Amino acid sequence: xxxxCECHKTxxxxxxxxxxxxxxxxxxxxxxxxxxxxxxxxxxxxxILIQVSAVNAALxxxxxELLSTHIRTCVADGIRKGDDEVIDELVGVLQKMMK
Numbered sequence: 001x002x003x004x005c006e007c008h009k010t011x012x013x014x015x016x017x018x019x020x021x022x023x024x025x026x027x028x029x030x031x032x033x034x035x036x037x038x039x040x041x042x043x044x045x046x047x048i049l050i051q052v053s054a055v056n057a058a059l060x061x062x063x064x065e066l067l068s069t070h071i072r073t074c075v076a077d078g079i080r081k082g083d084d085e086v087i088d089e090l091v092g093v094l095q096k097m098m099k
Contacts, residue, residue: 011070017069024058024061025062028062031051031054031058032055035051063097067093067097070090074086075087
């Protein structure tokens with residue numbers, strides 16, 4: 001299991017995790033570039049909106065995966081160490097994500 005540093009500002013990730021997250025972000029980046037091309041080619045608004053929805057879903061999925069990993073590693077480690085600040089930090093993150 002990977003551990004957060006004590007400052008909660010960085011987290012060492014395995015090469016596999018970095019590759020997986022980077023690949024997902026590259027796909028999302030490609031979707032966003034596709035949106036720009038649709039706008040530049042005067043695509044029909046509903047077609048663009050459907051693609052916007054797909055990008056939003058991909059970003060939400062990415063965020064859920066990252067949050068899940070964070071809870072299983074950083075938050076769980078902090079709780080085991082008696083660091084209740086990780087709970088406050090998690091609550092703050094969840095509040096921002098749910099806006």
